[in-house]
Amino acid sequence: MTARPTIRVQEAPFDLAAESAALTAGREDVGGLASFVGLCRADDGLAALVLEHYPGMTERAIAGIAEQACARWPLTGCTVVHRVGRLPPGEPIVLVLTASSHRAAALESCAFLIDWLKTRAPFWKREEFADGRERWVEAKAEDDRAAARWEAA
Template sequence: MEIRVQSEPFDAGDALTRFSQGHKDVGAIVSFSGLVRVDGGLRYMEIEHYPGMTAKAITALAEQAVARWDLRDLLVIHRYGRLEPGAQIMMVATAAAHRAAAFEAADFLMDYLKSRAPFWKKEVGADGAAWVAAKDEDEAALDRW
């Protein structure tokens, strides 16, 4: 299990290749990369966090996923700092004996990272800056878990 919270960009292909190596006991590896959307005049997004709290919260979430879906391994990378449109924000990869577990665990991790991980996002555009508020659909997505 690897959790990385970093300001630096990452290469999702390289991260997935390294994650996949040596997993001869799995039947499925699922990955997802989240990007900064190009939305209505967005210049950049600023993501803030408290390092100790963030790492602890993501680790607890990852441990829940490993236990619930019997994952062999998982990877979570989440960036902070100033991110331009098109930049990668995060990546999740899960490895399991069967594809259903790998897909479900990845989906669970993405839903909880979006709604519960302690990151604060501010969007900066031509009209100024605004903190990103929680969305009803993101909160509703948690109900299925």
């Protein structure tokens, strides 16, 4: 049976422990749970990262990416929570959880999801700096290369 991913885009913080418990509750077939939490880091005097999206469109795009992971690996569960709004350094931005009977599937699918979310999920990111400057974040070649490795696999 293919896992049905849980997808949420929200302003509120998420709870890693609660999300992990919800994904594995009552499941004796889970042998590995992989997680990735992306945090806002304070690069070059960053005061905040502002993430914008189009409700509905973003959730559909993330669901499509998660469904690809569920089709490629034998997952028992998959959760993606992505925050939007104004996030200061240190705040969590994204959570990816994958569960499988075996660790390799959980780890590989988690890496796939974050690589593809970074390059294919429709978010617009603006950096706000302590000195009042602002700039839109552009795509990075290294993120595209990381995602491209999954196309060859």
